[in-house]
Amino acid sequence: EVQLVESGGGLVQPGGSLRLSCAASGFTFSDYYMDWVRQAPGKGLEWVGRSRNRANSYTTEYAASVKGRFTISRDDSKNSVYLQMSSLKTEDTAMYYCTTGPCGAGACSFDFWGQGSLVTVSS
Amino acid sequence: DIQMTQSPAAMSASVGDRVTITCRASQDISYFLAWFQRKPGKVPKRLIYSTYRLQSGVPSRFSGSGSGTEFTLTISSLQPEDFATYYCLQHSKFPFTFGGGTEVEIK
Numbered sequence: 001e002v003q004l005v006e007s008g009g010g011l012v013q014p015g016g017s018l019r020l021s022c023a024a025s026g027f028t029f030s031d032y033y034m035d036w037v038r039q040a041p042g043k044g045l046e047w048v049g050r051s052r053n054r055a056n057s058y059t060t061e062y063a064a065s066v067k068g069r070f071t072i073s074r075d076d077s078k079n080s081v082y083l084q085m086s087s088l089k090t091e092d093t094a095m096y097y098c099t100t101g102p103c104g105a106g107a108c109s110f111d112f113w114g115q116g117s118l119v120t121v122s123s
Numbered sequence: 124d125i126q127m128t129q130s131p132a133a134m135s136a137s138v139g140d141r142v143t144i145t146c147r148a149s150q151d152i153s154y155f156l157a158w159f160q161r162k163p164g165k166v167p168k169r170l171i172y173s174t175y176r177l178q179s180g181v182p183s184r185f186s187g188s189g190s191g192t193e194f195t196l197t198i199s200s201l202q203p204e205d206f207a208t209y210y211c212l213q214h215s216k217f218p219f220t221f222g223g224g225t226e227v228e229i230k
Contacts, residue, residue, distance in 0.1 A: 037167070044210060044221055044222075044223050044224040045159070045161070045167060045210050045212075045221045045224070046221060047212070047218060047219040047220065047221060050217075050219075061217040061218065062218065063218045063219075064124055064218055097166060097167070099167075101169075105172065105173045105176050106154070106155055106172075106173045106214075107155070107157060107172040107173050107176075107214055108214075110157065110159075110167075110169045110172070110212075111169060111178070113166035113167060113168075114166070115166065116166065
């Protein structure tokens with residue numbers, strides 16, 4: 001059974017940093033792309049970024065709103081993906097989800113979701 | 124970035140109704156469009172990917188169509204468990220972008 005468990009959320013001041021972790025189990029982690037998606041209170045879903053798999057050199061992609069401030073990394077030996085967030089803004093307040101899934105028919109990821117980790121940016 | 128415009132933003136419907144939600148892309152995304160269902164307190168659930176491919180386990184009353192810039196999600200006969208918010212996502216070009224969502228409420 002695929003499981004994704006996020007951790008590391010909390011309250012942080014504007015301009016601060018935070019690192020979210022997503023621990024995965026139930027599948028061959030190194031084979032899968034990993035994405036982060038967030039949802040701010042009362043708002044819709046927003047794609048944050050992606051880490052490709054080992055076969056694709058672990059390359060990353062980011063939303064414009066977080067590019068240069070957020071970094072996605074992964075440690076296949078720990079079956080974990082990370083979202084390092086810096087220069088946080090109040091508008092980064094959201095529930096953050098990691099998600100993954102196999103690639104097929106032109107689509108990758110988004111099959112399986114963690115329960116989310118809440119990040120609150122406030123002074 | 125590609126902008127995804129969903130319509131309507133909200134709708135009221137009755138059990139048994141046929142429901143259609145539209146998603147329009149600001150540029151050609153070929154067939155790289157997915158649909159998600161979001162219920163309060165639950166994580167998003169992917170229903171359809173690559174325009175029409177049904178996620179395993181999703182009821183056949185859900186279907187998707189379209190190409191290029193205009194796409195639709197159709198629920199052929201709305202069931203009580205279908206009352207939720209639906210989002211489209213373009214997975215053609217980075218950065219991926221979601222539509223603003225369509226809340227389907229009970230009439």
